[in-house]
Amino acid sequence: MAAETAAGDEGGHWPRAVVLVVDDEPGMRHFLEKAIAPRVARVLTAGSAEEAEALLRQHHVDLLLLDIALPGKNGIALLKDLRAQGIGSEVVLITAFADLDTAIEALRAGAGDMLLKPFRVTQVLGATRHALERARLRRENWVMRRELLQRTPPADGLVGSSIAIKGLQAALHRVATVDSTVLLTGESGTGKELAAMALHRLSPHASAPFVPVNCATAQPAQLEAELFGTGGSEGLFVVAQGGTLFLDEVGELPPALQAALLRVLEDRRVRPVGSERDIPVDVRIVAATNRPLADDVTSGRFRADLFYRLQVVEIKLPPLRAHKEDIPDLVAHFVETLAPRLGVPPIEVTADEMGFLRQYDWPGNVRELRNLIERSLIVGALNVSALYQSLPRPSAVKRTVVEGAPTDLHTLEKQHILAVLASVQGDKTQAAELLGISRRTLERRVAEWGQQG
Structure with a gap:
């Protein structure tokens, strides 16, 4: 649903919104439908709470314009039932006999607004605009809580x-x-x-x-x-x-x-x-x-x-090992995007270091490469030992890196994974997180090498 306001049109247009009008007076239903229909995707109408419930079983509705004085179940009772069933559509209640007690009950039931009969078209459109805007903001806030709005990957x-x-x-x-x-x-x-x-x-x-x-x-x-x-x-x-x-x-x-x-x-x-x-x-x-x-x-x-x-x-x-020619582009991308986010200067990656990165098999794939670049940005440099030193490593592992990185890719991968495991005292959950792989994948690799624990 998009609550988009057209230029020069105070009423606004909501091209994906569905509105349900619930009123037992045919003339009022027709009036509301005529006022709203040109501005939304669809207007549904019902003459009773029971008809409204039947429509809600068939359609997703963004907004209900709901009369309180309905035959049988009244509008507030219907609203309470909808909220109890988890239906969170916006609701604007309509009444000809508003008093303080009714207003309080309506708010407690979950209404967002009330319209007092008789009303003008501009009042209806204003209430509709505010209700659909509330729905949009509620969804946006949820998305922001999930930090989706902060994700900015390039192009596709x-x-x-x-x-x-x-x-x-x-x-x-x-x-x-x-x-x-x-x-x-x-x-x-x-x-x-x-x-x-x-x-x-x-x-x-x-x-x-x-x-x-x-x-x-x-x-x-x-x-x-x-x-x-x-x-x-x-x-x-x-x-x-x-x-x-x-x-x-x-x-x-x-x-x-x-x-x-x-x-x-x-x-x-x-x-x-x-x-x-x-x-x-x-x-x-x-x-x-x-x-x-x-x-x-x-x-x-x-x-x-x-x-x-x-x-x-x-x-x-x-997997990353199937397109290692993309590693230089990925490194540049991670440096460019992560450095401003971390508030640190970018790092330079030498040709020798890039060659080492292209030898490695990357069991954690692109996520492991990203984690490496993030750690390197924090410490201010990347070198071949960075793969082994996200946490303190046994000295034997450090000497291996200084004296010359293994040329066999399987040996390189095995040393890296076992070094990470050793650094966290064998905690496979923590090691898998550092490597950027699942615990199941880590356990499978270790089992292949005949390791226990």
């Missing part, structure tokens, strides 16, 4: 000119124009969230929210409430209305949430926790995984029907 979010990156860019540009569900696959640290943001920015819905959620970081009950909402708060599906919901590490979803997600993909509706009513949603789903979901389907860990729903389009992100 990808850096490099290698064949691998050009192929990825072409795939993202081609898929961004359609609303199909996309599954991003690739190792940890390859930039799957950046690719998801590129899909969003290149899509026709770039002005709508981009909402990321990591499916591996929360307990199932917490994640369910975060995704679908509760009686007291909107879920991320609703927050992302009209935009993109990015489900990172989707393979970590427990079975119950896999079933719930499948239902959303099939019905385009969500049901808040504890509610008996569904909320229509218009959201593009982009999911990501760092492991083969097909193997999880075979083992019974992941639902086959959900896998095929997510895999309408699959885009695989290449």
Whole structure:
């Protein structure tokens, strides 16, 4: 939804907003519909609370113009029910008999404004403008809390000119124009969230929210409430209305949430926790995984029907070792963007140092390279030992770097990972974070070398 005010038009236009008018008087419904319809995407009308509830089961609504004096269930009772079910649409109440007690009750129920009959068209448009502006600001504030507005990747979010990156860019540009569900696959640290943001920015819905959620970081009950909402708060599906919901590490979803997600993909509706009513949603789903979901389907860990729903389009992100020719561009980009953010001067990377970076296999991919540049900016220089010295290292490792870096890439990678593990006393979670890889990837590498712990 966009609350855009046209020049010279105090009423404003909201080309994506849907408004529901609820009034038992046909003449009032017609008056409100005629005043608002030219300025919004759609106006729905209902003559009772029951008709309004039926429409809300079928449509996402940004704003209700709701008469208090309705036959049967009155407007305030309907508003209380909607809030209890997790429907957070803006509401402007309409009444011919306003008093202080009614106003207080309306505010407590969740109304944003009240209109006193009789009113003029300008009053209706003013209340509509303020309500839709509140909705826009609420979403913007949520996005700012997630620090999305501070993310400024270049162009389509990808850096490099290698064949691998050009192929990825072409795939993202081609898929961004359609609303199909996309599954991003690739190792940890390859930039799957950046690719998801590129899909969003290149899509026709770039002005709508981009909402990321990591499916591996929360307990199932917490994640369910975060995704679908509760009686007291909107879920991320609703927050992302009209935009993109990015489900990172989707393979970590427990079975119950896999079933719930499948239902959303099939019905385009969500049901808040504890509610008996569904909320229509218009959201593009982009999911990501760092492991083969097909193997999880075979083992019974992941639902086959959900896998095929997510895999309408699959885009695989290449590991950094497959496009090492992009390392100089990536280093320059990270120095340019991180130095001002950290408040430090940029560093120079010599040809010898760049050659060393291009030898290394980067098990943590682009994320590990970014972490290296950030640490180097803080200390003011980059050299071959920087890979080994993000924290105090055993002296043997330091001597290896000074006397000559190993030329065998597998040996180089092994020494680096084991040095990081030693520096944190074997804490694999902390080591994986420093390396920019998942703990599962780290454990697999260590197991391959016959290490225990």
